Amino acid sequence: MKSVPFEYRAPATLEETLALLGKPGANVVPLAGGQSLLPLLALRQVRPATVLDLNRVPGLAGVEITDEVVRIGALTRLRALVESAPLRAALPVLPETAAQVANRQIRHRSTLGGSLCHADPTAQLPAVAVALEARLWLRSARAERSVLAQDFFAGARTTARRRNELLVRVEFPRTPGRHCRFEAVTRRGRAGFPLIGLCLAVSLAGSVVTDARLAASGIADRPRRLWEAERALTGRRLDGDLAEVLDAASAEADPSSDLHGSAEYRSHLLRTVIRRAAARLATEGSAP
Amino acid sequence: MTRAVSLVVNGRPYTAETEDRTPLCDVLRHRLRLTGTHVGCEQGVCGACTVLVDGEPVRSCLMLAVQADGCRIETVEGLATEGALAPMQQALMAEHGLQCGFCTPGVLMSLAYAERARLTAEETVSEVLAGHLCRCTGYVGIRRAIERHWKTEEAAG
Ligand SMILES: Cc1cc2nc3c(=O)[nH]c(=O)nc-3n(C[C@H](O)[C@H](O)[C@H](O)COP(=O)(O)OP(=O)(O)OC[C@H]3O[C@@H](n4cnc5c(N)ncnc54)[C@H](O)[C@@H]3O)c2cc1C
Ligand code: FES
Ligand code: FES
Numbered sequence: 001m002k003s004v005p006f007e008y009r010a011p012a013t014l015e016e017t018l019a020l021l022g023k024p025g026a027n028v029v030p031l032a033g034g035q036s037l038l039p040l041l042a043l044r045q046v047r048p049a050t051v052l053d054l055n056r057v058p059g060l061a062g063v064e065i066t067d068e069v070v071r072i073g074a075l076t077r078l079r080a081l082v083e084s085a086p087l088r089a090a091l092p093v094l095p096e097t098a099a100q101v102a103n104r105q106i107r108h109r110s111t112l113g114g115s116l117c118h119a120d121p122t123a124q125l126p127a128v129a130v131a132l133e134a135r136l137w138l139r140s141a142r143a144e145r146s147v148l149a150q151d152f153f154a155g156a157r158t159t160a161r162r163r164n165e166l167l168v169r170v171e172f173p174r175t176p177g178r179h180c181r182f183e184a185v186t187r188r189g190r191a192g193f194p195l196i197g198l199c200l201a202v203s204l205a206g207s208v209v210t211d212a213r214l215a216a217s218g219i220a221d222r223p224r225r226l227w228e229a230e231r232a233l234t235g236r237r238l239d240g241d242l243a244e245v246l247d248a249a250s251a252e253a254d255p256s257s258d259l260h261g262s263a264e265y266r267s268h269l270l271r272t273v274i275r276r277a278a279a280r281l282a283t284e285g286s287a288p
Numbered sequence: 289m290t291r292a293v294s295l296v297v298n299g300r301p302y303t304a305e306t307e308d309r310t311p312l313c314d315v316l317r318h319r320l321r322l323t324g325t326h327v328g329c330e331q332g333v334c335g336a337c338t339v340l341v342d343g344e345p346v347r348s349c350l351m352l353a354v355q356a357d358g359c360r361i362e363t364v365e366g367l368a369t370e371g372a373l374a375p376m377q378q379a380l381m382a383e384h385g386l387q388c389g390f391c392t393p394g395v396l397m398s399l400a401y402a403e404r405a406r407l408t409a410e411e412t413v414s415e416v417l418a419g420h421l422c423r424c425t426g427y428v429g430i431r432r433a434i435e436r437h438w439k440t441e442e443a444a445g
Contacts, residue, residue, distance in 0.1 A: 001330045007289045008308035008354050031352075038311065038350040039331035051308070053355060103419035105338060105345045105398060 003041035010053035014168075017057050018141040020050065022164040028052050030166060032075060032114035035106050060168065061111075065090045070172040074113025079104075081112065091172055093132075093180035093199070097124050100184060102192065113167045116149075119222065121156045122193050127223040128182055131199035131215035134172045138165040146171075150215075153222035178203050178211075183277040185269045187260050194218055195261045196269040200277040207237050207282060214274070218266055219253035226252050229274070238282035245278075246271045293357040297322065298366030306353045313337040313348035316363060324364040324393050328421070335420035338394035339363050345401040345416075364393035367400065376400070376437050385433035387424035395420050395430060399437075409438035 011017045021028050027049040031037055040046040054060060060075035063084050070091045072081070081087060081098040088095050101107060101115065101124055115125045116136065129136075129149035137146045138161055152160050161167060180201040184194035197217040203210045212233040214226040228248035236245070255266035289308040294301065297320060304319040311330075316322045316339070328334035330349045337348040340362035367374040376399055379385070386392045398419060402412040413431050422430065 003309040005289070005307065005309055008352060010355075034350050034352070034355075035332060035347075038352075041309070042311075042330050042349070051352075055355070104415045105335065105347065105419040106332065108344050109346065109350070 001042050004044060004047045006041075006048050007050045008053065009050055010056045012056050012058075014057050014059065014139075014166075015141075017052060017054065018139065018164075018166060020052055021166060022141040026050060028163075030054055030117075032111040032117075033077065033109035035102070035110045036114060036118045036120075054166070060113075063087050065174075068174060070094070070174060072112055072170050072172070074111065074116075074167045074169055076112050078102075078107040078110045078112065078115070082107065090174065091132075091180075093128060093182055093201075094125075094172070097128050097182040097199070100124055100182070100186075112170060116152070116170065117159060117161060117167055119153055119155075119157050119159050120193065121221050121223065122195070122197065122218040123223075124182060124184060124194060124197050124217065126153055127197050127215045127217040128180075128199045129170065129172075130223045130225060131201050131213045132172050132180070133213075134170050136167055137169045137171070138162075139168045140164045140166075144168075149223075150225060156221045158222075175201075175203070179281050181277045181281050183273040183280070184217075185273060196255075196266050196273055198270070198273040198277055200274070200281065202233070202238065202281060204238070207239060209233050209236055209238060214249070216249075216253065216270060216273075219255045219270060224252075228252050233278075238278050242275060242278060246274055249274055291354065293353050295320075295353075295356060295359060295361050297361045298363060304353075308352065308354055310353050311349050312339070312341075312346075312351045312353045312356050312361075315353040316348060316361070322363055322365055326390055326393050328390065333421065334391070334394075335398070336391050336394040338397045338420070340397055340401060343401070343404070345398045345419075362397065362400070364396050367396060375440065376403070376433070379433040379437035379440070380430065383433035383436055384429040385425060386422075386429070391420055391422040391424075395422070399434065403437075403441070409435050412438070 029048040031051050031053045061073040064071040078098040082095045134149040135146045136152050147160050182199045184197035186192045186194050199215050201213040212230045214229050217223045226249045229245050232245040232248040255263045257263045294303045306315050313327050316325050326336040328336040332347050332350045339348045341359050398416050402416045
């Protein structure tokens with residue numbers, strides 16, 4: 001339970017950070033909240049030569065809200081997401097979902113960027129990013145590019161991020177009138193890694209769905225949109241008969257079995273969380 | 289790589305030589321000989337190693353000692369004053385909030401944070417205690433101790 005020996009670096013500028021990350025042949029891993037990286041180091045599943053601490057780099061944390069987007073720095077703590085009043089007004093599904101991650105102590109350190117880059121296939125926030133078509137901004141010493149969340153997640157703990165790139169910020173588009181909800185069934189208690197998580201985002205005319213986004217975690221090696229279920233839900237009432245939506249979702253999902261639950265159980269839970277999310281949105285709604 | 293880190297632990301300054309890879313809990317226990325902080329899982333799950341770093345509850349197995357350089361650390365050793373247990377410690381004892389005591393130092397530090405942050409007893413149980421595993425008490429005694437202590441503090445204003 002001891003990490004391999006490594007060198008710790010904590011540069012005070014983004015330029016120096018990107019230069020270290022981009023050194024050819026260097027085996028460098030970025031350290032954000034450390035709440036996933038330190039266990040991986042202790043288990044020797046990650047064996048870096050250099051651990052690059054991002055915590056002293058200025059400008060990587062913060063929430064900025066414009067008419068078009070909610071822009072969140074990669075190093076923003078989950079606690080800050082939960083406590084941000086402007087964010088709660090602009091995109092409440094984010095603080096509501098962040099509050100379901102782990103526990104208060106871990107949320108004090110965990111960051112949005114770390115949660116996305118860690119790419120656990122059952123994690124909550126990656127599913128929200130996929131459902132809301134978030135754009136992830138990656139920067140290297142030479143260039144900056146952006147990737148849509150659905151293209152960023154490439155498999156379990158695998159992303160489209162190149163080794164010399166840092167995730168610097170995430171942009172969530174704002175869609176006026178859209179209602180969002182994240183529902184999950186977790187392994188233990190109220191918070192913690194879900195067995196199945198679902199982000200449902202809908203636009204409504206009365207209670208009829210005019211546009212639907214569904215993305216789930218725990219149904220594959222990465223969070224995925226449920227395209228057929230989206231089609232089936234469009235034009236239907238949220239409080240109506242959802243059998244076709246549930247069948248479409250079951251047909252698209254491909255969960256696997258592990259010690260926390262069988263594939264069959266997860267398929268069953270997917271139907272449960274879709275029904276719950278729809279029922280909650282139908283009765284409570286949620287700001288866009 | 290090794291280097292020297294400076295920590296102020298329970299108000300006392302320390303400097304210790306440490307490897308870059310060493311977590312804070314190991315420096316507290318092995319270098320500073322402050323063995324009140326317990327280490328259970330070493331992967332963030334159990335909460336036994338919780339200490340306060342600049343006032344925030346942190347799992348000391350999930351922070352490198354070098355990251356804590358220059359920080360103010362509070363551990364369970366700092367709770368009692370002149371041999372007299374702090375009120376929260378007494379409440380745990382009175383309500384059978386511990387049996388083997390392995391989880392207790394971490395639980396106490398999270399509770400110290402919750403008290404200062406003025407969380408309610410209910411928030412403390414549902415959100416803060418949720419970050420700790422206790423194999424002995426079934427949490428019932430810890431919960432009663434929290435309720436008792438919070439009530440006493442309220443009465444005292
Ligand atoms: C007991 C426990 C329960 C947990 N429960 C949950 C849960 O319910 N849901 C959940 O989603 N997570 C959970 N976590 C994980 C926790 O929230 C993680 O800390 C989080 O997912 C990663 O964030 P971090 O900031 O700690 O990242 P780190 O641990 O620092 O990093 C994680 C990975 O991302 C990379 N990385 C981090 N930031 C960047 C960046 N800006 N650019 C490029 N790469 C980067 C790192 O190199 C590393 O590979 C739990 C953890 C523990 C210990
Ligand atoms: S030893 Fe740190 S959380 Fe278990
Ligand atoms: S008292 Fe034994 S683990 Fe909590």
